[in-house]
Amino acid sequence: MSLSSVVIVGAGQAGFQVAASLRQGGFTGRISLINNEPGLPYQRPPLSKAYLLGKITASNLAFRPEAFFDQQQIELLQDDAIAIDRQNQHVVLASGKSLQYDHLVLATGAHNRPLSVPGDDLQGVFGIKTLADADALAPRVKDARNVVVIGSGFIGLEFAAVAAALGASVHVVDLGDRPMARAVSSEMAAVFRQTHESWGVQFHFHQGVTRLIGENGQITAIETTDGKVLPAELLVYGIGVIPNITIANEAGLAIENGIKVDANLLTSDPHISAIGDVACFPCIQNEGEHTRIESVPNAMEQARTVASRLLGNASPFNALPWFWTDQGNLKLQIAGLSSGYDNTVILGSEATQQFSVLCFRKGQLVAVESCNRPGDHLAGKKILSRPPELTSAEASAPDFDLKTWELAHRP
Amino acid sequence: MPTITLIEHNGTQHSIVGEVGQSVMQAAMNAMIPGIQGDCGGACSCATCHAYVDEAWVKSVPPAEECESDMLEFASARQDNSRLTCQLVIHDDMDGIVLHLPESQY
Numbered sequence: 239m240s241l242s243s244v245v246i247v248g249a250g251q252a253g254f255q256v257a258a259s260l261r262q263g264g265f266t267g268r269i270s271l272i273n274n275e276p277g278l279p280y281q282r283p284p285l286s287k288a289y290l291l292g293k294i295t296a297s298n299l300a301f302r303p304e305a306f307f308d309q310q311q312i313e314l315l316q317d318d319a320i321a322i323d324r325q326n327q328h329v330v331l332a333s334g335k336s337l338q339y340d341h342l343v344l345a346t347g348a349h350n351r352p353l354s355v356p357g358d359d360l361q362g363v364f365g366i367k368t369l370a371d372a373d374a375l376a377p378r379v380k381d382a383r384n385v386v387v388i389g390s391g392f393i394g395l396e397f398a399a400v401a402a403a404l405g406a407s408v409h410v411v412d413l414g415d416r417p418m419a420r421a422v423s424s425e426m427a428a429v430f431r432q433t434h435e436s437w438g439v440q441f442h443f444h445q446g447v448t449r450l451i452g453e454n455g456q457i458t459a460i461e462t463t464d465g466k467v468l469p470a471e472l473l474v475y476g477i478g479v480i481p482n483i484t485i486a487n488e489a490g491l492a493i494e495n496g497i498k499v500d501a502n503l504l505t506s507d508p509h510i511s512a513i514g515d516v517a518c519f520p521c522i523q524n525e526g527e528h529t530r531i532e533s534v535p536n537a538m539e540q541a542r543t544v545a546s547r548l549l550g551n552a553s554p555f556n557a558l559p560w561f562w563t564d565q566g567n568l569k570l571q572i573a574g575l576s577s578g579y580d581n582t583v584i585l586g587s588e589a590t591q592q593f594s595v596l597c598f599r600k601g602q603l604v605a606v607e608s609c610n611r612p613g614d615h616l617a618g619k620k621i622l623s624r625p626p627e628l629t630s631a632e633a634s635a636p637d638f639d640l641k642t643w644e645l646a647h648r649p
Numbered sequence: 650m651p652t653i654t655l656i657e658h659n660g661t662q663h664s665i666v667g668e669v670g671q672s673v674m675q676a677a678m679n680a681m682i683p684g685i686q687g688d689c690g691g692a693c694s695c696a697t698c699h700a701y702v703d704e705a706w707v708k709s710v711p712p713a714e715e716c717e718s719d720m721l722e723f724a725s726a727r728q729d730n731s732r733l734t735c736q737l738v739i740h741d742d743m744d745g746i747v748l749h750l751p752e753s754q755y
Contacts, residue, residue, distance in 0.1 A: 283690060283692065302679055534688070535695070562692065571694055612693075612716060612720040613719045613720065613723045644723075
């Protein structure tokens, strides 16, 4: 396949990485990277933690400095893709420009699911998705005394840990029965709950929000579904995201919980790939089910897979999913997907906050969740990436050590 | 600005200029050095920016903190002089430092 132009829509982690990997792999054609946000492409994970605490500056968030894009001849366009003309292989931009592509990569990401309750237009209500969101939020966190967080996923809890560390009284409201219910085992969730509570965070589970209460346009409190009123000068919500499928859908590409792609990350049009948060791909770690994964490592690996294919080395995407979150002194790293697990084995000590939860499904190891045990995380990644499989019986033996087992079972 | 030399496993040598306060990982990624992945962006979460500090320079870098040494314990082909370059913050005394890259980050 000979390509002379690649257009990438979306300059987040996935889109940027395609451009970088193509150049690193020797691609000499035109690369256009369409960024619908101002400034240089940047990493998002620190926005809900280190960046709010001032531990990392905006210039350090950029993936690369401006000169990199010139040196590598990556055309960075501050613009928005509004339509795809598949017949003529053109992308139409909001500015009126039209870009021809030999191959198009859709890395359009996702946007925050809106809160959609009365009062959600009050000042002091924030989602955290963009640098602009974090910049608007940062000065308010330092002064806020009463903070409410809606949703106890990674983003909500990372923010709760920041707000608590800065001295605010923090209430977290969630429809589920435990923190990070979608992502981690109940054993891991229990330790995160206790630790957050030790920082003064108060949880309200099985609760939704009925309305936000304000004065002079500024939020002052919220009301929960059981009628409780919680004071709030600041509210942050993190209740999931919605994939940005509009242009793909309007162009007639197959859609299924995102842009549907095959094992090679190709959409229903062989000239168009989709990657990152927006892509719904057949996931071997999820029994081949079409799955959408919202994580930086997934975005990076999918980008590399597509870049390799465009450079002539096609291979199906099969990277092990992994995730991390930093909350206060807790570093949680997850290797694999724990969905549908039916058995767990705990290694280490929950009391010292250094432990791992091995999640098994039908006797097979499917995920390793490590809290402040990064060695277990790396061992878990290796074990999950290849046979032989660790059984729960072996892992339950006294003095079982994951790292030792991995070393002893290397091929 | 300190100069850093990175030598790939195949012997290819790269001399790059880093900024004080930046990590060696970031400087290497800005210069497109093959072999430094930096998947987690410097959060000490992935161990894909592993390198060996040249023996002559080991004393010029501060020792690894707990998270880094725990990750390193499990990096591929770990040696005594192994470091995660996201945790190596460039300072003036590192001008001329030499690092060797492992065969693979995985």
